[in-house]
Amino acid sequence: MSRPLRIVVVWCGLGLLWWAWQQGLLSPSEPVEKIVAQGGPSFTDESISLVPRADVLEYEVQPGDTLEQIASRFGVSLEALVGSNANTLDGLEGVAPGTVLKIVKNGVLHAVKRGQTLTDIARTYGVALSEIIASNGLEDRGYIYPGEEFFIPGAVTSPFFIYLQMAGGKKSLFAWPLRGVISSGFGPRIHPISGEPDFHQGIDIEVPEGTDVYASCAGRVIVAGRHSGYGLYVVLEHSHGYRTLYGHLSEIGVYRGQFVEGGQRIARSGNTGNSTGLHLHFEILQYGRPLNPLALLPP
Numbered sequence: 307m308s309r310p311l312r313i314v315v316v317w318c319g320l321g322l323l324w325w326a327w328q329q330g331l332l333s334p335s336e337p338v339e340k341i342v343a344q345g346g347p348s349f350t351d352e353s354i355s356l357v358p359r360a361d362v363l364e365y366e367v368q369p370g371d372t373l374e375q376i377a378s379r380f381g382v383s384l385e386a387l388v389g390s391n392a393n394t395l396d397g398l399e400g401v402a403p404g405t406v407l408k409i410v411k412n413g414v415l416h417a418v419k420r421g422q423t424l425t426d427i428a429r430t431y432g433v434a435l436s437e438i439i440a441s442n443g444l445e446d447r448g449y450i451y452p453g454e455e456f457f458i459p460g461a462v463t464s465p466f467f468i469y470l471q472m473a474g475g476k477k478s479l480f481a482w483p484l485r486g487v488i489s490s491g492f493g494p495r496i497h498p499i500s501g502e503p504d505f506h507q508g509i510d511i512e513v514p515e516g517t518d519v520y521a522s523c524a525g526r527v528i529v530a531g532r533h534s535g536y537g538l539y540v541v542l543e544h545s546h547g548y549r550t551l552y553g554h555l556s557e558i559g560v561y562r563g564q565f566v567e568g569g570q571r572i573a574r575s576g577n578t579g580n581s582t583g584l585h586l587h588f589e590i591l592q593y594g595r596p597l598n599p600l601a602l603l604p605p
């Protein structure tokens with residue numbers, strides 16, 4: 307093969323690879339679902355029906371009601387009740403009389419966030435994409451709307467419930483990624499390995515190997531990989547220029563580009579990278595500047 311021809315062939319090959327990558331054909335995960343929420347009518351637009359196929363009961367909270375009582379009265383778990391009312395509830399306690407709660411059996415109602423795909427939602431709840439499509443009559447739809455609610459059949463986990471628990475019971479910008487003893491705070495310190503002066507960009511939380519690590523806030527995975535210092539680590543991108551970083555993991559459960567809910571399990575803790583013991587290294591950054599997580603996390 308002549309040299310110019312070889313160059314053309316190589317460039318065509320690279321182009322093809324780039325195209326395949328763009329199409330998600332090289333992604334090792336399940337096939338990329340192209341249904342993605344991107345604007346369109348709002349949830350209050352009455353011209354479109356947003357009622358999922360599953361039977362949705364509406365219950366008006368009475369004085370003295372607690373979420374636990376309501377859940378047991380309707381035979382649903384507290385986790386599912388809270389998860390189905392993520393847009394209505396601000397916390398796990400003190401639900402105001404007159405509040406209308408949605409109740410579904412054998413699953414959870416999920417309100418779509420902007421940029422979230424059906425594949426993301428299926429992974430969040432650990433439910434097959436095909437089951438979500440079938441239960442909500444989405445076979446002929448090429449799009450979903452932010453704010454639209456879908457029934458997640460058989461969902462037993464509710465990231466919103468875990469999120470509220472990790473946020474101390476009520477909504478907060480950031481929730482704890484896990485709970486443990488803070489073994490090293492944010493700011494100047496002597497590095498535990500090098501012995502040199504150092505600036506610790508996050509906090510270290512001591513936890514046993516394999517402790518579940520939850521997304522501190524809803525967002526998109528921008529890094530899921532390995533780093534010489536952080537070891538196995540994940541970086542999430544949130545609104546308002548915020549990012550959160552989770553380091554020294556033993557296992558990563560998300561892939562780059564995936565949208566995760568606050569309270570969704572994204573990894574397990576470990577001791578990988580430049581680490582002196584079992585802990586999670588956790589950072590919150592805004593526009594690239596590290597902030598003290600303790601100032602932003604609930605007590």
Ligand SMILES: [Zn+2]
Nearest residue numbers: 508509510587
């Ligand atoms: Zn650290």
